[in-house]
Amino acid sequence: MLDKELRSMIGQVKGGRMDRRAFIKRLAAVGLTAPLANQILALGGVAMAQSPNPYPPTKRGGGGALKLLWWQGPTLLNPHFANGTKDQDGSRLFYEPLASWDAEGNLNPILAAEIPSLANGGLAADAKSVTWKIKPGVKWHDGKPLTADDFVFTWAYASDPATAAVSVSTYADMTVEKVDDLTIRILFKNPTPFWANAFVGAYGCVIPKHLFADYKGSKSREAPNNLSPVGTGPYKFVEFKPGDVVRGQLNPDYHMPNRPHFDTIEMKGGGDAVSAARAVIQTGEFDFAWNMQVEDDVLLRLEKGGKGKTVYATGGDIEFIAINFTDPNVEIDGERSSIKTKHPILSDPNVRKALALLVDRESVKKAIYGRAGRTTANYLNGPEKFVSKNTSWEFNIEKASKMLDDAGWKVGADGIREKDGKKFKLLYQTSTNGPRQKTQAIVKQACQKAGIDVELKSVVASVFFSSDVANPDTFPKFYADIEEFQIPMTQPDPALHMKRYISANVASKENKWQGQNFPRYVNKDYDDAIAAAETETDPVKRAALYIKCNDLLWQDTVFIPVMHRLKVEAAANNLRPALSGWANETDNIQDWYREA
Amino acid sequence: MSQYVLRRLLIAVPSLLAISLVLFVVLALAPGDPFSELATNPNVPPEVQAALRAKFGLDDPIHLRYLHWLNAMLHGDWGFSFVSRMDVDTLILQRLPATLYVIGSAQILALLIAIPVGVYAATKPYSLFDQIANTLAFVGFSLPTFFTGILFILIFSVTLDWLPFVYTTDIKATGIRWVLEMIRQAIMPVAVLGLFQAASMTRFVRSAMLDVIRLDYVTTARAKGLGQATVIVKHVMRNAMIPVVTLIALQMPAVFGGAIVTEQIFRIPGIGSLLISSILSNDTPVVMAVTFVFACLVVLFNLIADVLYGWLDPRISLR
Numbered sequence: 025m026l027d028k029e030l031r032s033m034i035g036q037v038k039g040g041r042m043d044r045r046a047f048i049k050r051l052a053a054v055g056l057t058a059p060l061a062n063q064i065l066a067l068g069g070v071a072m073a074q075s076p077n078p079y080p081p082t083k084r085g086g087g088g089a090l091k092l093l094w095w096q097g098p099t100l101l102n103p104h105f106a107n108g109t110k111d112q113d114g115s116r117l118f119y120e121p122l123a124s125w126d127a128e129g130n131l132n133p134i135l136a137a138e139i140p141s142l143a144n145g146g147l148a149a150d151a152k153s154v155t156w157k158i159k160p161g162v163k164w165h166d167g168k169p170l171t172a173d174d175f176v177f178t179w180a181y182a183s184d185p186a187t188a189a190v191s192v193s194t195y196a197d198m199t200v201e202k203v204d205d206l207t208i209r210i211l212f213k214n215p216t217p218f219w220a221n222a223f224v225g226a227y228g229c230v231i232p233k234h235l236f237a238d239y240k241g242s243k244s245r246e247a248p249n250n251l252s253p254v255g256t257g258p259y260k261f262v263e264f265k266p267g268d269v270v271r272g273q274l275n276p277d278y279h280m281p282n283r284p285h286f287d288t289i290e291m292k293g294g295g296d297a298v299s300a301a302r303a304v305i306q307t308g309e310f311d312f313a314w315n316m317q318v319e320d321d322v323l324l325r326l327e328k329g330g331k332g333k334t335v336y337a338t339g340g341d342i343e344f345i346a347i348n349f350t351d352p353n354v355e356i357d358g359e360r361s362s363i364k365t366k367h368p369i370l371s372d373p374n375v376r377k378a379l380a381l382l383v384d385r386e387s388v389k390k391a392i393y394g395r396a397g398r399t400t401a402n403y404l405n406g407p408e409k410f411v412s413k414n415t416s417w418e419f420n421i422e423k424a425s426k427m428l429d430d431a432g433w434k435v436g437a438d439g440i441r442e443k444d445g446k447k448f449k450l451l452y453q454t455s456t457n458g459p460r461q462k463t464q465a466i467v468k469q470a471c472q473k474a475g476i477d478v479e480l481k482s483v484v485a486s487v488f489f490s491s492d493v494a495n496p497d498t499f500p501k502f503y504a505d506i507e508e509f510q511i512p513m514t515q516p517d518p519a520l521h522m523k524r525y526i527s528a529n530v531a532s533k534e535n536k537w538q539g540q541n542f543p544r545y546v547n548k549d550y551d552d553a554i555a556a557a558e559t560e561t562d563p564v565k566r567a568a569l570y571i572k573c574n575d576l577l578w579q580d581t582v583f584i585p586v587m588h589r590l591k592v593e594a595a596a597n598n599l600r601p602a603l604s605g606w607a608n609e610t611d612n613i614q615d616w617y618r619e620a
Numbered sequence: 621m622s623q624y625v626l627r628r629l630l631i632a633v634p635s636l637l638a639i640s641l642v643l644f645v646v647l648a649l650a651p652g653d654p655f656s657e658l659a660t661n662p663n664v665p666p667e668v669q670a671a672l673r674a675k676f677g678l679d680d681p682i683h684l685r686y687l688h689w690l691n692a693m694l695h696g697d698w699g700f701s702f703v704s705r706m707d708v709d710t711l712i713l714q715r716l717p718a719t720l721y722v723i724g725s726a727q728i729l730a731l732l733i734a735i736p737v738g739v740y741a742a743t744k745p746y747s748l749f750d751q752i753a754n755t756l757a758f759v760g761f762s763l764p765t766f767f768t769g770i771l772f773i774l775i776f777s778v779t780l781d782w783l784p785f786v787y788t789t790d791i792k793a794t795g796i797r798w799v800l801e802m803i804r805q806a807i808m809p810v811a812v813l814g815l816f817q818a819a820s821m822t823r824f825v826r827s828a829m830l831d832v833i834r835l836d837y838v839t840t841a842r843a844k845g846l847g848q849a850t851v852i853v854k855h856v857m858r859n860a861m862i863p864v865v866t867l868i869a870l871q872m873p874a875v876f877g878g879a880i881v882t883e884q885i886f887r888i889p890g891i892g893s894l895l896i897s898s899i900l901s902n903d904t905p906v907v908m909a910v911t912f913v914f915a916c917l918v919v920l921f922n923l924i925a926d927v928l929y930g931w932l933d934p935r936i937s938l939r
Contacts, residue, residue, distance in 0.1 A: 093786070096897070099704040107703060107901075188671050245705050265714050266704040267897050268889035269789060292786065294887040294897070299773070299785070307777055309786050486902060538670075 077126060077602040077615040079283070085274050087285035087618050090599075092610075093310040095300045097267045097293010102250045103229035104182050104189035109608055112226035113314065114270045114291055116610040118165070119255035121228030122156055122175075123220065125606040127337065129407040129516040131220055132612065135159055135170065135230065135256060135279075137206075140219075151215040151561040156223065158206040162279045164232050165254045165261065172202040175223065177233035177240075186241040191227035198222060215559050217566050218517040225515060226608050229255070258284035258614040267293055278614070285617035298322060304594040305332040311599050311618075314609050316592040319458070320394025323592075332599075336395065337591040339605025340406035340513030340521070343397075345383065345452075345467070345506050345584040346543045347376055352451070352503045359533040361502050363544050369448060370505060374431045376581035379506075381424035382470040383584050385417060391466065392459045397587040404574040405588040407516045407606070412571045415578045417585075425474050433475075441475040453481040453497075454508040455488040463508065463586060493536050500537040502544070510589060516606040518570045519558065525573075525582065526551045545582045625927065632919045639915045640693075644686045647904050676702055689908065699905030703898070708909045712891065716876070718789060719883075719890030721802075722809050723875045729814030730821055731868070737818075738825025742833060743852060753822060760819025765812050769885040772808045783808055787888040809886045813879055817871075824867060828860040862932050869925035873917035 081087070098114025099107070106112040122136040131139045137157040140146020146155045162170040179200035182189040197213045200222070210222055222228065232254055239247035253261050256279070259272030270291040274284055292310070300313040301323060308331035316323065316334060323334050351365035370376055385399040401417035404410055433441040433448055441448040452467065454460040461482055468478040481504065483497040488509070496503050513521050523529070528551070529541035550573055557569035577583055593609060595601050598619045602612035673679055677688065692699065698708040741750040777785040784805050791801045832838065833856050841855045880892040887893075891910060898906035929936050 089792075099701075099901075100706070102705075105705060185671055245700070250705055263790065265789065265889060266701075266706065266711060267894065268714075271790070292788070292887065294889065294893055295786070295884060299885070299887075302773075302778065303786050307781065307785070309777075309784055486900060490902070 077132070077612055078600075079615050079617060081282055081285045081617050084276070084278070084282055084284070085287050087287060089288045089290065090286035090312070090616065090618075091310045092289070092291040093295075093300045093303055093313040094291055094293050095295050095297050095313070095315070098264075098270055098291065099266045100250060101253045101261075101264055101270065102231070102247070103226060104178075104187070104191045104231065105244075105250065106190060106226065109226070110293070110314075113608050113610045114264075115229060115253065116226060116257070116608055117259050117270065117272050117289060117291065117613060118253040118257045118261050119229035119231065120257045121225055121230065122158070122223040123228075124611040125225060125516055125604050126602075126612065127604045127606075129604075129606050131224065133159075134614070135162060147219065149561075151217050151219065152212050154210045154212075154219045155203065156208050156210070158208070159279060160206055162256050163277050164234075164256055165275060166232075166235075167277075168232065168234055170230070170232075170256055171205045172208045173205075174230050174233045175208045176200050176202050177237065178230045179222070181231065181236060181240045181244075182227075184241050187244040189244070194221055194227045215561050217557075217561050217563060218515075218519050221515060221517070225611060231255075259286075259289045262288075269293065280614055283614045289613075301326055301334075301594050304596060305330040305334070308332065308596060311596045312601055312609075313594040316396075316594050317459075318592075319392065320396060323594075324394075332594055332596045334395070335593050335595050335601065335603060337593070337603040337605040338406065339591060340404070340516075340518075341510055341589045341591070342400075342403060342405055342513070342583075342585055343463075343508070343510040343587040343589055344403065345508045345586060346502075347379070347582060347584070348502050348505050348507075348543060349546070349582075350502075350544045352505060357533065360496075361544065363530050363532055363546070367505070368446065369450070372431055373580065374427050375433070378424040378427040378431070378474070379471075379476075380581050380584045381418060381420050381427070382474055382476070383467055383586060384419040384470055385586060386419065387466055388463050388586055392462050393587050393589065396590050396592045398590070400585050400588040401578060402574050402588075403577045403583045403585055404518050404522065404570060405585075406513065409567050410518050410570050410574075412574045412578070414571070414575050419470070421470060421473050428474065428476075435475045439475060440477045447477065448475065449477045449479065450505040451479045451481060452506050452508070453483060453488075453504040455485040455499075456482045457485065460508055498537065500531040500539070500542045502531070502542050507542075508586065513606075518573075522570055522573050523554055523558075525577065526554050543582050545577075545580070547576060547580060550576050625923070628923050628926070632923070636916060636919060640690065640912055641686065643908060643911050643915070644689060645682065647908055648682050648685065650902075676700075689905075693912075698909045701898075701903055701906050703901050703903040703906075708906050711894065711906060712909065712913070715889055715891050715894045718787070718888050719892065720875065722787075722806055722883075722888055722890065723813065723879055725806060725810045726813035726817060726879075727868075727871065727875055729810055730817035733814070733818035734821035734825050735864075738822045739829055739852065739857060741822070742826045742829030743848075745830060750826075753826075757819040757822045760815055761823075763816075764881075765816050765879070766881050766885060768816070769808070769812045769882060772812060773885070776808060785886060787886050789889055809882050809888060812885075813882050821864075821867070825860070825864055828863050829856060832856050832860045858932075862929065865928055865932060866925045869921050869928065870918075872921045872924075873914055876914070876917055 094110055094113065096108070096110045098111045100111050101115050101118070103112060103115035103119050106115055120134050123131040123133050123139060126132045133139055135158060137159045138144060138146070140154050140156055142149065148154070158170065158172060158175070164170060179195050181187055182191045183195035185192060199211045201209050201211065203209050210219070212219070223230065235249045235254055236247055251264055258275055258278050260275045262271040262273050264270050272289045274287050278284060297315065297317045301316050301318050303309045304311065304313040305323070305326040327333055347370050348361060348367055349371060350361045350363055351367050352361045354360065354365050356362040356364050389397050389399055399417070401415035402412050404412070428441055432443045434443070436442040452464060454464060464480045468480060471478045487495055487497050488499055490498055492498060499507060499509060511521070524540035525543070525545050526541065527546040529539045530544050530546065531537045531539040531542050553569045553572050553576070557566050557573070560566040560569060591603070591605055593601070593603065600617050600619060602615035603609060604611065677685060689699065698712070700706070701708055701711055704711060737753050741753045744750055773785045776783045785808065787805055787809070791798055793801055838851060838856055841851050876891065880896050882888070883890045883892040884896060895907065895910045898910070
């Protein structure tokens with residue numbers, strides 16, 4: 025994107041000559057996602073649109089009971105201990121952050137009086153500090169007022185390693201100070217272009233100082249309020265049975281007018297996705313079910329004449345096949361897939377490119393994901409402003425065969441390609457999961473036609489995704505040639521998503537395979553671009569750097585993106601949930617309502 | 621008698637210790653990691669995972685962990701759930717009522733069907749009634765509960781819309797309506813489990829009765845001119861029930877252990893669903909506590925069955 029053109033466009037938005045939606049669309053066209061476009065506008069001095077979700081109800085309550093069905097129920101209710109999204113979702117009914125992400129990746133103020141921008145003085149020009157103003161008059165459920173002290177405490181609590189909070193990295197590398205009772209300032213150690221991480225979204229939930237002050241650090245697990253939350257949210261806590269049910273009731277002192285719509289809320293856990301879909305779409309026993317990991321034709325069948333429908337939210341979750349750059353079959357110093365080795369077949373870039381040509385993404389979409397997926401050539405698929413338009417993909421067995429011929433891999437007597445007496449054999453692993461095994465079958469079939477012998481392997485998810493050092497079948501160990509899984513994008517910014525693949529992060533025995541660069545990809549250009557992006561305060565240049573990183577991953581075929589996955593939920597026909605692909609399902613729960 | 625019970629209890633101690641050791645070692649060696657969900661989350665750095673592991677003592681050598689666990693268990697501390705960050709005993713006690721209610725009712729239903737049907741079928745072997753009962757029993761225990769469960773849901777919830785298929789622990793009603801709702805939501809799971817149990821138990825009761833009904837003393841009783849009902853109930857059943865009582869006593873631990881599949885299908889928050897979700901999330905303290913309590917119950921009910929034996933049949937002496 026051209027710097028100059030962008031600046032003139034920002035000027036147009038400022039002067040009111042261009043609509044912000046049009047601006048976002050233009051940026052999207054050059055590969056910048058919506059949240060970034062908005063942050064660009066914020067840095068350019070245009071206030072972020074206050075984009076509350078549409079909310080017609082004109083009085084508080086009266087909506088009856090809201091019954092949510094999570095097929096994995098929350099197991100604890102402290103947002104800073106939330107092991108998985110289910111726990112974040114449950115906590116978020118009662119606790120609130122300063123702001124949440126809406127469907128387009130805009131910040132939606134919750135406890136904040138306004139979203140910080142350059143214009144209102146909230147953002148520093150050097151991107152080293154953010155000043156948040158807190159909404160006055162907000163009360164905790166026990167009647168105590170919410171003040172800046174609670175935010176400073178939340179930061180101190182979460183950033184203390186002894187607390188062992190899962191949000192620790194969100195609050196590391198910064199200090200939070202109280203400016204006055206209703207203002208806090210976050211000071212970053214380094215220029216931080218993506219400032220909306222602390223106190224935003226699931227890990228951003230603020231906890232009350234007066235109830236947790238005695239339980240900071242190593243005593244954190246003894247806090248009685250870990251299981252009985254006292255927050256500022258639209259619903260007050262009533263009851264919690266781990267893994268089974270969370271119940272809440274309307275908070276009559278909620279700080280937003282006419283909200284919430286429902287008198288009681290219930291989040292039931294347990295069971296499986298298909299029967300959850302059935303309980304919402306077919307029998308209407310529940311209003312909303314989360315994370316419908318169900319094949320699309322099953323959902324379509326349920327939706328025929330049902331009481332509910334599926335709803336979709338677009339985020340950046342990517343299902344991909346990763347390529348091992350090292351040799352999984354040679355052991356060096358007690359470690360296979362050592363960075364000291366090179367993959368005997370896949371270290372040739374043309375072979376990797378040929379392999380990418382053999383993944384029929386359109387068939388995978390048709391046969392498996394349906395409405396819940398989009399085909400893509402990119403590893404980075406959102407927010408819109410970070411999405412590269414320079415890439416492309418195709419499915420072409422002839423072309424792949426030709427490339428392999430040219431690379432010296434000739435078809436042998438048994439139909440399998442070979443080179444210097446070595447057979448073209450690949451081990452393709454993934455976690456045990458219906459759609460993944462089907463994808464494996466589709467890819468294997470195309471590979472066979474191209475003369476590649478693919479051996480399929482599936483590992484139980486609890487092993488595949490574990491960090492168990494002793495187990496050879498985990499994804500970071502990568503004792504296979506290619507592997508498939510999904511990496512979710514947990515915030516509308518690519519910084520964490522892309523930083524994984526710098527060479528310093530290569531998974532190895534030395535770092536107990538906790539390095540996040542599991543393909544063991546090493547490229548100095550990539551490292552440099554990530555390093556530059558981390559301190560780049562100009563949002564346009566920063567986006568360009570991340571797009572460059574994505575394009576490098578594409579050029580080098582580190583990943584073969586299989587599907588850009590959308591979030592799929594099931595909702596009753598008359599329920600209007602406020603959802604975002606960039607946030608947890610319950611992140612805008614205050615805006616949910618039922619149409620009369 | 622009391623000496624016998626005491627000796628059995630003393631023998632139980634080393635066997636429970638051995639069971640706990642085996643359980644602990646197997647769980648410790650099993651693959652997986654309670655914090656695996658954090659592994660794909662880029663927000664959570666490896667250091668936090670390491671800190672959590674250290675905090676919950678997962679990095680200690682296995683024998684130390686076992687001794688810690690044993691010591692805590694002896695003091696009545698059942699452990700601390702990694703996943704819920706709460707005490708395991710509260711977690712289990714929360715789940716117990718639903719399990720006792722549903723599985724207990726299913727057992728009672730099974731008995732109510734199995735004993736009369738089994739007894740009547742045995743008095744008229746190879747009659748039409750016996751043939752039908754036998755066929756149904758075979759069908760009943762050949763169909764797995766996950767199949768009948770889903771079939772019931774499709775018929776009674778989806779098509780007919782009579783019964784709910786999601787079990788709710790707190791029904792918002794009081795008095796008689798609460799009782800009715802509790803019964804209504806338990807009909808399907810109780811029927812699924814009860815019919816399955818009843819099928820195999822009917823066969824068992826029938827064959828136990830047939831074993832006894834041919835004995836000479838039964839013929840003698842009939843020759844004395846006793847009526848059919850008296851012969852069957854007072855003479856045959858009393859003796860035929862001995863193996864049945866053992867079977868029932870050995871099934872009692874299952875009432876506490878829950879039914880994993882059925883609980884999962886109907887979303888009953890019982891011990892079985894706690895066990896399966898803990899296994900899936902590698903929450904070892906919970907898995908350990910549930911399985912160990914289950915082992916204790918098996919040992920205990922074995923003892924009770926043996927004691928009952930002596931009481932039912934004085935010829936069996938307990939030494």
